[in-house]
Amino acid sequence: MSARVEAIGPQSLNRSPSLVVRWYVLIITVLVYTISIADRYVVSTVLEPIRLELQLTDAGVAFLSAIPLAFFYVSFGIPISWLTDRWNRRNIMAVSLAAWSAMTLLCGTARNYWQFLTARIGVGVGEAGGTPAANSIVSDYFPAARRPMALTIFSLGAPIGAWLAASFAGRILDLYGWRAVFLALGVPGVVLAGVIYLTVREPRRGQLDQASTGAAPSFWVTLKFLLEQRSAVHLIVGSAITAMWGWGLTYWTPTFLLRSYGLSAGAAAEVVAPMHLYGGIAATLLTGWLLALPVMKDQRRVVWLLAGGIAVATVPSIVIFYTHSFRLAVQMFWIFIPSIYFYIGPCFGILNNLAPPRMRAQFCAVTLLVANVGNLIVAPYVVGLLSDWFAPNHISNAASLRLALLCLAPTGFWAAYHLFICSRRLEADHQRALDAT
Numbered sequence: 001m002s003a004r005v006e007a008i009g010p011q012s013l014n015r016s017p018s019l020v021v022r023w024y025v026l027i028i029t030v031l032v033y034t035i036s037i038a039d040r041y042v043v044s045t046v047l048e049p050i051r052l053e054l055q056l057t058d059a060g061v062a063f064l065s066a067i068p069l070a071f072f073y074v075s076f077g078i079p080i081s082w083l084t085d086r087w088n089r090r091n092i093m094a095v096s097l098a099a100w101s102a103m104t105l106l107c108g109t110a111r112n113y114w115q116f117l118t119a120r121i122g123v124g125v126g127e128a129g130g131t132p133a134a135n136s137i138v139s140d141y142f143p144a145a146r147r148p149m150a151l152t153i154f155s156l157g158a159p160i161g162a163w164l165a166a167s168f169a170g171r172i173l174d175l176y177g178w179r180a181v182f183l184a185l186g187v188p189g190v191v192l193a194g195v196i197y198l199t200v201r202e203p204r205r206g207q208l209d210q211a212s213t214g215a216a217p218s219f220w221v222t223l224k225f226l227l228e229q230r231s232a233v234h235l236i237v238g239s240a241i242t243a244m245w246g247w248g249l250t251y252w253t254p255t256f257l258l259r260s261y262g263l264s265a266g267a268a269a270e271v272v273a274p275m276h277l278y279g280g281i282a283a284t285l286l287t288g289w290l291l292a293l294p295v296m297k298d299q300r301r302v303v304w305l306l307a308g309g310i311a312v313a314t315v316p317s318i319v320i321f322y323t324h325s326f327r328l329a330v331q332m333f334w335i336f337i338p339s340i341y342f343y344i345g346p347c348f349g350i351l352n353n354l355a356p357p358r359m360r361a362q363f364c365a366v367t368l369l370v371a372n373v374g375n376l377i378v379a380p381y382v383v384g385l386l387s388d389w390f391a392p393n394h395i396s397n398a399a400s401l402r403l404a405l406l407c408l409a410p411t412g413f414w415a416a417y418h419l420f421i422c423s424r425r426l427e428a429d430h431q432r433a434l435d436a437t
Contacts, residue, residue, distance in 0.1 A: 021141070022141040022142060022150075024199075025137060025138065025141050025200060026138060026141065026150055026154060028195070028196060028199075028200055029093075029134040029135075029137065029154055029157075030153065030154055030157045030160075031192055032093060032130055032134050032157070032192065032196070033131065033134060033155070033156075033157025033158065033161065034157035034158075034160045034161040035097065035157075035161065035185075035188060035189045035192065036097075036100070036127055036130050036131060036157070036161065037157060037158050037160075037161025037162055038161040038162070038164040038165045038169075038185055039100060039104045039123060039127070039165075039185055039189065040069065040123070040127060040161075040165075040376075041162060041165045041247070041251070042164075042165035042169045042181055042182070042185055043065040043066070043120075044065075044165070044250070044254055044255075045165055045166055045169045045170055045173060045254055045265065045266075045269040046169070046178035046181055047061055047065060047251075047252075047254065047265075048254070048255050048258055048265050049173070049177075050065065050116075050178060054112075054113055057384070057388050058384035058385075058388050059381060059384035059385045059387075059388050060384075061384070062381045062383070062384035063381055063384070064113065064116065064117060064120070065120065065380070066251070066376045066377065066380040066381065067376070067377055067380075067381060068117050068120045068121045068124065069120045069121065069124035069376060070124060070372050070376030070377045071121075071124065071377065072121050072128070073125070073127055073128050073368075073372055074128075074373055075128075076124070076125050076128035076129075077128040077132070077365040077369050078219065078362070078365050078369065080092065080096070080129040080132065080365070081364065082219050082361075082362060084129065084133045084136060084361035084362075084365075085358050085359065085360070085361045085362055088202050089133040089202060089361075090133075090137070090200050090201065090202045091197070091202075092133045093129065093130060093133040093134055093137070093196060094193045094194075094196040095129070095193070096126050096127065096128070096130045097126070097130055097189050097190075097192060097193040097196065098126075098189070098190055098193035099122070099126035100122070100123045100124075100125075100127045100130070100189065101186045101187070101188070101189025101190045101193065102122075102126075103120075103121075103122030103123045103126055104119075104123055104185055104186035104189065105182065105186035105187070106118075106119040107119040107120065107123070107179075107182040107186075108179045108180065108181070108182030108186065109179070109183075110179075128365075131368060132361040132364040132368065133361065134154070135151070135154070135348055135360065135361070135364045136205075136360045136364065137200075137203060138150055138151060138154055139151075139352045139357070139360055140203040140205060140357070144353055145297065147349040147353060148291045148299075148302060148345065148346050148349030148350060148353075149288050149291050149292050149345075149349070150345075150349070151344075151345040151346075151348040151349040151352070152284060152287055152288040152291060152346060152349065153288055154345060155284055155341065155344035155345035155348070156280075156281060156284050158280065158284075158340075158341050158344055159276050159277060159279070159280020159281050159283075159284060159338075159341050160277065160280075160281070162276040162277075162280065163273050163274075163276040163280070164185070165185075166254070166270070166272055166273035167269065167270055167273030167274070167277070169181045169184075169185070169269065170266035170267070170268075170269030170270050171266060171270075173265055173266045173269070174264060174265070174266035174267075205357050205358060217358060217359060222359045222362045222363070223362075223366070225355075225356075225436070226355070226359075226362075226363060226366060229354050229355075229425075229429045229432065230424075230425045230429065231354060231424070231425040231426040231428075231429040232354040232363070234418045234419070234421045234422035235303070235347060235350060235351055235354070235418075235419070235422045236351070236366065236370055236371075237370070237418045238307075238416070238417075238419035238421075238422060239343060239344075239347040239367060239371060239415075239419075240367070240370040240371040240373075240374050240375075241374060241412075241414050241415035241418065242310055242340070242343055242412070242415040243340075243371040243372070244371075244374030244375045244378060244379045244415075245314070245317070245379075245408065245411045245412045245414075245415055246317075246336075246339065246340030246375075246412075247340060247375035247376075247379065248375050248378070248379025248380060248383065248408050249317060249320075249321075249379075249405060249408060249409060250272070250337065250340065251379065251380050251383075252380070252383055252401065252404075252405060253268075253272055253333075254268040254269045254272070255268075256321070256398075256401055256402065256405060257271055257272075259397065259398035260398045260401075260402065261326050271330065271333075275333050275334055275337040275338065276337060279334055279337055279338035280337065280338050280340075280341040282338065283338035283339065283341050283342040284341050284342055284344075284345065286342070287305075287345065287346060288345065290305065291346060291349075299350055299426050299430065300423040300426050302346050302350060303346075303350065303419050303420070303422045303423045303426065304420065304423060305346075306342075306343045306346060306347070306419045307416045307417075307419035307420040308416070309339060309342060309343070310339065310343065310412050310415050310416040310419065311412065311413060312339075313335060313336055313339030313412060314409065314410065314412030314416070316335040316336045317332070317336045317409045318406065318409045318410060319332045320332045320336060320409075321402055321406045343419075347367075348364070348367075350426070351363055351364065351367060352364075353433065354426075354429050354430060354433050355433055379408060382404075382408075383401075383404045383405060383407075383408060386400075386404035386407055387400045387401045387403075387404040388400070390403045390404060
């Protein structure tokens with residue numbers, strides 16, 4: 001098919017996507033990402049009630065809530081991204097969204113350990129197809145110079161989703177219990193999946209890159225190309241460690257506040273909810289505005305900005321879990337929490353510029369695989385293990401969890417190092433990707 005296929009509305013087959021169409025598709029993908037983040041991380045809001053009801057240790061509840069989802073998310077991410085680079089991305093995104101939303105509903109009906117485990121596995125399998133497909137579609141509606149900006153807007157789904165997983169879920173939790181939280185979050189995803197199928201059409205791959213229409217390369221060819229893109233490797237590692245640092249700490253934050261300062265589970269979530277919503281959106285939009293400036297057309301300046309921002313934000317992340325002052329901790333959260341969002345869109349945008357069009361979904365999947373191993377497997381479970389280990393008689397308490405989180409907090413400096421090193425070969429690797437188009 002040689003014509004450009006547009007989204008909603010009758011469009012001329014000989015024109016590039018209109019501005020209205022581009023932004024409609026972008027807004028739809030923001031909603032997909034919002035629901036993905038909300039369904040994935042809402043479990044951190046209800047972590048302590050689930051742990052108490054099922055009589056689990058910190059490591060045990062971390063394993064149940066995070067590892068099954070993450071293992072199947074990363075396991076299915078690569079094969080689904082392989083399909084995404086070959087098949088209709090709109091259909092893959094819609095089916096994935098419907099599937100993980102239905103499994104979120106089943107989390108709310110779970111009555112024992114194994115039912116909840118099975119449902120979380122289903123959420124992970126479904127979510128594996130959402131972000132790579134959305135990412136690839138957005139990249140075919142916005143030209144290379146505007147992709148970091150567009151994918152920064154796309155990344156607004158993260159703070160909005162985290163706010164839903166904290167504030168909205170926290171209120172439901174205190175009123176109706178933890179099972180009602182999953183029921184309330186599952187329904188909107190099923191509805192949105194139908195909207196996507198009916199209103200969004202598949203764009204022609206590479207339509208803004210003068211891409212060839214040949215067959216998509218195999219995964220192994222893509223992986224070889226990626227590993228030779230040294231800037232892409234450092235970008236992926238840096239963003240993955242950032243995710244492990246930022247999302248790993250926030251995963252345990254409601255439980256930390258509950259134990260350290262005597263809040264209810266819902267009240268603890270409410271403390272950080274506005275920081276996710278207002279701070280996260282402000283940080284993301286400010287980053288998008290900065291990336292639109294002419295001076296930021298040099299992509300090296302983008303990664304310098306990311307590296308510097310993460311390094312600075314690591315300091316308050318350490319202070320939060322060191323201090324015993326609730327007021328100081330809240331002040332530091334207002335710096336730390338927004339920092340876990342501003343890097344997402346620029347990293348995706350630069351990564352897509354380092355990949356030929358028919359490799360983008362697989363590049364994205366590799367990034368998500370590495371990042372989610374860190375923030376959904378390593379960080380939650382290792383923090384849980386350390387908390388159990390530090391606690392007297394291995395019965396976790398506020399002090400043991402605090403010490404475990406302090407072990408994770410300094411890893412932000414490690415992430416900043418990789419993001420800075422990424423800049424060294426960035427321009428040469430971008431040109432290599434263009435030559436391979």
